[in-house]
Amino acid sequence: MNIAARAGDAFAGAMGMEGMEGMEMKGRLRLLFRGSLREQGWGGTVDFGVGQTGRAWVLTDVSLVVKKSDLDPDAVTARLGLQPTAVRAPGEDRWGPPGEIDGQWRLQCDEHTARKLSEQLDEILLLAERCAPQLREMMAEGFEVCLAVHGFADNDSRALFSSPAISRIASLGFPLLLKPNLNAR
Template sequence: MGDDSKPAGHWRLTDVALVIRKADLDPDTITARLDLPPSAVKAPGIDRWNPGGDTDGQWRYQCDERTTRRFSEQLDIVLKAAEQRGPILGSLQQEGFDLALLVRGFASHDAHVLFSPLEMQRIARLNMPLSLVPSLNER
């Protein structure tokens, strides 16, 4: 009897996003301050698709498989945008906005996503949380 388990692999269909949230977030103001067009925005209030969910406004700059399928390139694109706007992002944090670097992807059991030491240094310099959100659906 052989081992039928698949070897662990990398996350698939990853996306990386800079996410800014606040209860009274005005997406147009964030766009103007950052001089960066968002990939997606959500105005504050009840979401008709998720009525019991989060009511904070959200501004998102995202890189996914439509730009590049390589995770390291997705991460680099978002990090460059954030690094170029470091002082503005710091001001937003001081004003009470929640900022995070969000990494999502499809992961089989024991799959991994790799960050180089340089990437981890760049993320740490941004002074914002890194959130990893795996989806365990089969892909």
């Protein structure tokens, strides 16, 4: 099941909602959820886990993703001054979701670079903050830009984000896409 929600002053309906629905937090931070998630608390961390005492997501990675139907990966690389870890030209992708035809430029930090999700997020945020003006210009030109967090989760897994990390993400002005893999490893 794909569910989505945008964080609002009150996290409403992150469970059982289908499609890309939700609210926006103070007009700046949009959190998009894919998978079966439930908000568990609000305080020093943002906790999108399912259980109260669960383990952290495992085999996580954090990516800065730029997409567009006519994306030229070399032009994005030149514009941002960053080398991507992966690119995909526009068109059908036999490994991607059906109907996904946008080209994609991706800068990824995974467990080979940093073990903890917080360290992976910090690594990508440092690079995204460095080229934030260019990313905002690209968004104004019709590019889709987001931070994507992937990881394996089970019934009692949690993904924790500190308040400073959430503030940094919000200041960038593009969505944080949470993509838990709920399959057994």
